[in-house]
Amino acid sequence: MARNWAGNYEYTAPRIVTASTVDDVRRVLAEPGRVRALGTRHSFTDLPDTTGVLVDVTGFAPEFELDEAAGTVTVPAGIRYGVLAVWLDERGWALRNMGSLPHINVGGATATGTHGSGDRNPVLSASVRALRYVGADAELHEVRRGEPDFDALVVGLGAYGIVVSLTLDIVPGFRLRQDIYTGITWDAALARYGELTAAGYSVSVFSRWEEPSVGFVWVKTRLDADDHAVPDVLLDGVRTHGEVSPFVEGDNATEIGGVPGPWMLRLPHFRLDAQPSFGDELQTEYFVDRADAPAALDAVRALGDGIRHLLFWTELRTAAADGLWLSPAYGRDSAIVHFTWYTDRPDEVAAAVARVETALEPFGARPHWGKVHGFDRAAIERVHPRLADARAVFERLDPDGRFTNAHLERVGVREPR
Secondary structure (H helix, E strand, O other): OOOOOOOOOOOOOOEEOOOHHHHHHHHHHHOOOEEEEOOOOOOOOOOOOOOOOEHHHOOOOOOOEEEOOOEEEEEEEEEEHHHHHHHHHHEEEEEEOOEEEEEEEHHHHHHHOOOOOOOOOOOHHEEEEEEEEEOOOOEEEEEEEEOOOOOHHHHOOOOOOEEEEEEOOOOOOOEEEEEEEEEEEHHHHOOHHHHHHOOOOOEEEEEOOOEOOOOOOEEEEEOOOOOOOOOOOOOOOOEEEOHHHOOOOOOOOOOOOOEEEOOOOOOOOEEOOOOOOOOEEEEEEEEEHOOOOOOHHHHOOOOHHHHHEEEEEEEEEEEEOOOOOOOOOEEEEEEEEEEEOOOOOOOHHHHHHHHHHHHHHHHEEEEEEOOOOOOOHHHHHHHHOHHHHHHHHHHHHHOOOOOOOOHHHHOOOOOOO
16 A cells, blocks of 8 residues: 555555646546545645545656746646756756755645745745646636735645646755854853854754754855855854764765755755655654744753654754745744654654643644644644634635545644535
8 A cells, every 4th residue: 555755654545546637637536526636745644645536746747837037937746846956957047945855746845834944935835926726626727926815725735626736936046055063052042043043044953952052053055156154153063074964874965064066955955866864754843933932942942851762853943934824934934843753652752742732832833734743623723823714715615525634624724524
């Protein structure tokens, strides 16, 4: 049977169809029954599953439409970010940001509010200028930025149709370098949190909640020239010289050590031609208001001794606010607390996730839609102010519930049936 990328979830759908054209998708929707889209399978839960047909959209040809005057590229929903990035770079263009994995597909990442890092960089969904989807009527529809329903549909969790292509904002190509800083203490990081996260174009902190150091601080610096200097000191830590990395093996990571390179080989943490991350893992992740970050991180820090043995790493990142209704960064500049867990003790991990969520509850934490969490409808409604508005749009576009499933109903994105 088919499993997700991490291997922790087996899809229960009785049928999986690989689509290579819009007409393939329309033919599936012309038949009765429930349908859900399937991409590169990077969700960690039953979010993509269905009691009907899963439509794998990764079979579309990698054909792109570049509009240099508009500053956009139109792409198939199932295309991996890394494949698109190479194509854009060859033509002198870039995406504003990428996630840590270039292996994820554009449609699935934008539909779940996936992100990279950077104080001024919003989640990847915010780059969507337009999207096209096959709806419950088996017809192709388009919605563009500024039109009714757009802000509900971009981070839409597949709740209203099968997205087949998207138009994304692009920027001129640029270069970056990656440097690792160590020795930064928790005291300094929490007292000067804004200075820490503003240290580069994109900043990630890899921590195991040990004392007194936060761990590894991974700074991606956008370069005006390849000889652009970076500081040797950050807060009370120092820049390492050489290939010091939070990843033990290191051979699947993009090049660090201050070596200048093109954006698409520096923004992701992992190389497209290597295994992404650790592979056999579970992930959870939460967004809080950036103004609350020091207090929120201190609350999780108090759990360190009880969860450290279950963790590969925690990664701390940031995202700029956006106006997409179900985005985890909707309406607030966000600090993001990510956990990569071992899979061999699932009961202990579940208990640890519950403790983390309790610690973050006072800060209105919003979970990443595609990762493991314990939020139900009531909990999601408390932290997502536009949930009811988005749900109303989905119910209007799909009144018979063809695109709903148990997960969407459990978290209140669709009404129960």
